[in-house]
Amino acid sequence: MLENVNVNGDERIFLSLGANLGDRQGNLLQALQYLGARTTVRRLSSFYETDPVGCEGAPPFLNAVCEVATDLKPRELLEFLLRIEKRMGRLRPFRNAPRPIDIDLLFYGKRCIDETDLVVPHPRIAERGFMLIPLAEIAPEFPHPLLGRSAAELAEAVGTQGVRKVERSLRLRLSGDPQQCAPEVSVGLSRVGVTNLERVIRLGGSERSDPALFHAWLDLFADLGPEQAGVHMSRFSDALEELVEELTASAFPDVESLAERLALAVARAQKARFSQVSIRARYPLARITPISGKRVEDMATFLSIAASDGERTRHLVGVEVDGLTVCPCAQEMVRSYERQLLLDEGFSETQVEKILDLLPIPSHNQRGRGTLLMGGGEGIRAEHLVSIVEVSMSSEVYELLKRPDEFFLVNKAHRNPRFVEDVVREMLRNLLLVYADFPGNTFVLARQENLESIHRHNAFAEYQGTLAEIRGEIEEGCPRAKHTSLDAWLREGWS
Numbered sequence: 001m002l003e004n005v006n007v008n009g010d011e012r013i014f015l016s017l018g019a020n021l022g023d024r025q026g027n028l029l030q031a032l033q034y035l036g037a038r039t040t041v042r043r044l045s046s047f048y049e050t051d052p053v054g055c056e057g058a059p060p061f062l063n064a065v066c067e068v069a070t071d072l073k074p075r076e077l078l079e080f081l082l083r084i085e086k087r088m089g090r091l092r093p094f095r096n097a098p099r100p101i102d103i104d105l106l107f108y109g110k111r112c113i114d115e116t117d118l119v120v121p122h123p124r125i126a127e128r129g130f131m132l133i134p135l136a137e138i139a140p141e142f143p144h145p146l147l148g149r150s151a152a153e154l155a156e157a158v159g160t161q162g163v164r165k166v167e168r169s170l171r172l173r174l175s176g177d178p179q180q181c182a183p184e185v186s187v188g189l190s191r192v193g194v195t196n197l198e199r200v201i202r203l204g205g206s207e208r209s210d211p212a213l214f215h216a217w218l219d220l221f222a223d224l225g226p227e228q229a230g231v232h233m234s235r236f237s238d239a240l241e242e243l244v245e246e247l248t249a250s251a252f253p254d255v256e257s258l259a260e261r262l263a264l265a266v267a268r269a270q271k272a273r274f275s276q277v278s279i280r281a282r283y284p285l286a287r288i289t290p291i292s293g294k295r296v297e298d299m300a301t302f303l304s305i306a307a308s309d310g311e312r313t314r315h316l317v318g319v320e321v322d323g324l325t326v327c328p329c330a331q332e333m334v335r336s337y338e339r340q341l342l343l344d345e346g347f348s349e350t351q352v353e354k355i356l357d358l359l360p361i362p363s364h365n366q367r368g369r370g371t372l373l374m375g376g377g378e379g380i381r382a383e384h385l386v387s388i389v390e391v392s393m394s395s396e397v398y399e400l401l402k403r404p405d406e407f408f409l410v411n412k413a414h415r416n417p418r419f420v421e422d423v424v425r426e427m428l429r430n431l432l433l434v435y436a437d438f439p440g441n442t443f444v445l446a447r448q449e450n451l452e453s454i455h456r457h458n459a460f461a462e463y464q465g466t467l468a469e470i471r472g473e474i475e476e477g478c479p480r481a482k483h484t485s486l487d488a489w490l491r492e493g494w495s
Contacts, residue, residue: 011109012142013039015081016122016131017064018102020052024062026412027088027100029290032066033396034084035103036387037434039070039077044288045134051162053128058098062166065106065134071379074108076437078118081105087433106131110145121145126154129163191276193221193266201258201281202251211251216281220262222272255281255382259306260313267310274491276307280320285386290409292402299399302382303373307490314490316443318373319385323393324365324409325450328417331363360414364454368393368420371447372427375489377438377467388434392426393448394418420459423448428463428470440468443489 015035019027025047032041044066052058070077081103088101106122113120121144125131132155135142140152147154197218202211252258259277267275283302288295301320306313335356342352370389374380390396395413398405418426427446435442447462465483472478 011111012139013068013070013077013108014106014135014139014142015066015068016102016104016106016134017066018050018061018104018130019100020059020061021098021100028062028064030391031084031088031101031103033387033391034087034430034433035066035068037384037391037430038072038080039068040383041066041068043067043138045137047166048130048134049164049166050130052098053096053130058096061130063130063134063163065131065138067138074105074111074113074120075118077108078105079436080434083433083436087430104131106135107142107145110143112145127158129155129158129160132158133160133163189224191221192224193219195219201255201279203255203258203281204251204253214255214281214283216255216279218262218280219276219278220266221276222266222270223274224272254317255279255302256304256306256315256317259304260308260315263306263308263315264310264313267308272310274307274309276305276490279304283382285383287398289398289401289405291404291407294400294402294405296398296400300383300386303371305373305375305486305490314375314492316373316375316445316486317380317382317385318371318445319382319389320369320371321386321389322397323368323370323390324395324397324413325368325420325423326365326394326413326417327363328419328422331361331414331417334363335361360411363414363417365394365413366450366453366459367397368423368448368450370423370427371445373443373445373486374431374435375443377435377442380435384434388427388430392418392423392430420448420450420461424461424463429474431467432470432474435467438467440466440471442467443484443486444470445486 017028017031019031021027028047032044035041045064048063050061050063052061072080085099085101085103090099090101091097104122105118105120106125108120111120122131125135126144126147132151136151136155140150140155142151143149144151144154149157197220199216199218201214201216203214204211252261259279262279263275263277266272266277281302283300284297285300286295287298303318303320304315305318306315308314338361339352339356342355343349347355370393372385372389374385394416395409397409401409424446427448428444431444431446443464443466445462445464448460450459452458463483464485465480466489469480469483473480
């Protein structure tokens with residue numbers, strides 16, 4: 001949904017992130033990507049290296065604190081955080097065991113919650129410098145609702161011992177109306193209409209902010225009965241133009257609301273049994289580069305598809321995002337070749353495997369374009385879907401990068417090689433993580449197209465189906481011969 005994020009009013013929510021296994025910095029950044037699927041990260045502290053608490057001899061932690069906005073309630077947020085930890089490989093063999101990621105809910109506004117497995121504020125925050133120091137960096141004035149002292153005061157009291165700030169190092173209508181005449185060939189057509197209709201649309205806005213303008217492309221279709229020669233092409237424009245005045249006077253809250261209104265207007269204007277509207281809008285996303293922390297603005301394509309029978313409507317919301325993919329096949333060939341070279345030079349099998357595991361293996365890579373659409377679930381936000389698509393590829397991409405950022409992304413991509421099919425399957429698996437609470441009839445379209453670098457063709461993969469079908473295959477191991485299609489889902493229950 002394209003709307004201003006202020007879902008919790010004045011409630012400020014803070015999370016603590018930590019890692020002391022594997023690529024600690026990479027793990028924190030990966031966790032932030034996952035968080036972006038159901039929250040908006042408003043502020044992020046510097047990274048701090050800290051001594052472990054309660055586990056002597058364990059590796060040091062890398063810690064940070066972030067402020068987020070979300071429509072999730074406290075327990076829902078906690079469950080989401082636990083799913084992220086599990087997805088990233090956290091095990092709990094014993095208390096305070098080393099872990100690749102640890103995400104704690106520090107504050108949920110000024111709420112005080114004391115339940116068996118949910119305590120807010122965090123019960124030990126006043127003792128922990130690795131939480132208080134990064135918190136004081138981004139919200140020094142924030143008051144502890146029970147202790148009545150600010151984050152800065154609490155941080156000063158606990159001191160900086162064992163907490164060291166670090167840099168991110170890699171860091172017309174015709175009078176005769178011939179369209180109503182009987183056609184020579186009496187066959188009904190599924191979709192007839194106009195495509196690539198360009199408009200500037202107004203979306204969002206609230207009492208505190210003006211609506212934003214977006215450049216959009218619209219496709220408008222209606223089904224055509226076998227008794228009718230053609231649709232009224234001008235009526236497609238009319239359906240849109242009749243809304244222009246309303247669009248100018250009071251903006252639509254989001255792109256899917258506009259799509260639904262247009263689909264309903266087209267179905268009624270054409271007296272059609274079924275209409276469909278697609279909207280593509282270019283949307284600026286404020287982002288922070290992974291290592292240099294530079295604020296940049298990238299563009300994403302937000303999508304919405306809506307259908308109507310003249311009375312009811314259904315819609316989907318989605319995104320189209322660019323990313324980077326690395327070919328696993330070529331990488332495996334290079335690995336085998338390098339392995340033999342090292343063996344020929346006298347290195348032992350153990351040494352060779354250690355070297356190959358340590359160094360990223362070269363491969364050819366390509367720009368990938370991922371598309372993700374969802375329908376039927378409440379609270380789906382297009383900007384959150386961006387994170388799911390990006391984390392499913394080998395790496396995300398940015399318009400502007402410093403050299404350390406470039407190195408980090410190239411290294412990350414080559415350590416996460418994925419075929420075009422892998423990317424689609426990762427999207428599906430990540431959807432189950434992020435939207436575990438969504439109903440089974442929620443529809444999903446996941447698509448990936450890779451613009452090959454050493455071939456003249458593109459590679460393509462797509463999935464269409466419901467969350468229930470995805471859960472059945474991934475979680476229950478029950479393969480399906482047939483999945484629900486987009487057209488079937490849009491027309492579900494309609495004659």
